[in-house]
Amino acid sequence: MTNPFSLHGRRALVTGANTGIGQAIAVGLAATGASVVCAGRRACDETVAQITAAGGTASSILVDFTDPMAGQSLFAGRGFDILINNAGIIRRNDAVDFTESDWDAVMDVNLKALFFTTQAFAREILATKTTGRVVNIASLLSFQGGIRVPSYTASKHGVAGLTKLLANEWAAKGINVNAVAPGYISTNNTEALRADPQRNAAILDRIPAGRWGDPADIAGAVTYLCTPAASYVHGAVLNVDGGWLAR
Numbered sequence: 001m002t003n004p005f006s007l008h009g010r011r012a013l014v015t016g017a018n019t020g021i022g023q024a025i026a027v028g029l030a031a032t033g034a035s036v037v038c039a040g041r042r043a044c045d046e047t048v049a050q051i052t053a054a055g056g057t058a059s060s061i062l063v064d065f066t067d068p069m070a071g072q073s074l075f076a077g078r079g080f081d082i083l084i085n086n087a088g089i090i091r092r093n094d095a096v097d098f099t100e101s102d103w104d105a106v107m108d109v110n111l112k113a114l115f116f117t118t119q120a121f122a123r124e125i126l127a128t129k130t131t132g133r134v135v136n137i138a139s140l141l142s143f144q145g146g147i148r149v150p151s152y153t154a155s156k157h158g159v160a161g162l163t164k165l166l167a168n169e170w171a172a173k174g175i176n177v178n179a180v181a182p183g184y185i186s187t188n189n190t191e192a193l194r195a196d197p198q199r200n201a202a203i204l205d206r207i208p209a210g211r212w213g214d215p216a217d218i219a220g221a222v223t224y225l226c227t228p229a230a231s232y233v234h235g236a237v238l239n240v241d242g243g244w245l246a247r
Contacts, residue, residue: 004229008033011079012226015065015117016087018044020187021137021215025084028219029226030056034082039063039074068108071117075124082226083121085114085136085159090152090189103151110155115162122166122175131174133226136163137218138181138237140244156181160237167235176234180221183241185213208243 012029016022017038026047030036035057038044044060051058063070065087074080088110091102118134125132140146141153142160163179170177184190184203193199194212204210221240224230239245 002228005224005227006033007082007223007227010034010081010226011037012082012084013037013039013074013080013121014084014086015039015063015071017047017060018042019046020189021182021185021218022084022086023047023050024215024219025086025222026058027051027054027056028216028223029082029084030054030058032223032227034226037061037080040087041065065109065113065117066105068112069116071113072120074117075121078124080121080132081125081130082133083118083135084222084226085118085134087113088137088155090149092148094148095150098150106151107155107158110152111158111162114159118162118166118177122170125175126173129174132176133230134166134175134177135222135225136177136179137222138163138179140181140183140239140241142179142181142237143239143245163237164235171234176225176230178225178230178233178235179237180218180225181237181239181241182218183207183213183239183244185215185218187215206244206247207241208247211242213240213242 012034014026017026018040026036026038030051038047038060041064048058048060091106136159138159139156142156146153166177
């Protein structure tokens with residue numbers, strides 16, 4: 001009997017896979033049988049080492065998504081059928097002080113690069129008449145406003161919208177496009193929040209699960225969306241937030 005949760009024979013590209021959520025996603029996909037290529041502007045050697053030590057298959061490439069068109073040449077003839085758009089950055093400042101350069105930097109990586117990388121992936125899938133899975137990493141701030149992160153909030157609202165638009169266009173053409181929206185996850189990006197006793201306590205008090213999320217929590221949801229078990233899931237934005245949005 002075929003295992004609907006297996007990714008054996010699949011080839012995945014994970015962006016921003018050198019650390020944190022991206023690293024966990026790459027490890028999770030490999031554990032389910034996928035061959036994983038880890039992409040980032042910094043070396044993903046640690047991620048590759050984790051995967052190969054566990055008996056999986058992985059390699060890495062350097063791609064700097066601060067150039068929004070950097071992903072255009074990644075897919076032709078390379079047999080990818082899974083794309084995980086995880087690469088992202090954040091800039092923090094009061095809205096009245098936010099600079100154009102910080103706005104553009106975040107939008108270029110989080111939204112523009114995501115779109116054009118996905119476009120290149122889909123062109124290859126459609127040209128070869130195969131099937132593919134795209135999972136975008138959205139955020140709680142795809143649904144809420146947050147504070148002091150105007151460009152990040154705008155970009156993650158955009159990720160949710162693009163996920164639905166691309167699903168509408170490609171669902172009947174063999175490409176599933178979905179997103180996962182992480183809650184408060186224990187990564188480098190949230191280190192300052194966790195180190196602030198008042199913010200940390202306020203956040204934990206709001207989370208029904210009573211804990212910060214682990215990157216592996218996101219990896220499980222992403223992996224599911226890439227498997228045959230999720231073949232009829234299109235345009236979903238799956239919250240993995242410990243119940244934050246349900247509160």
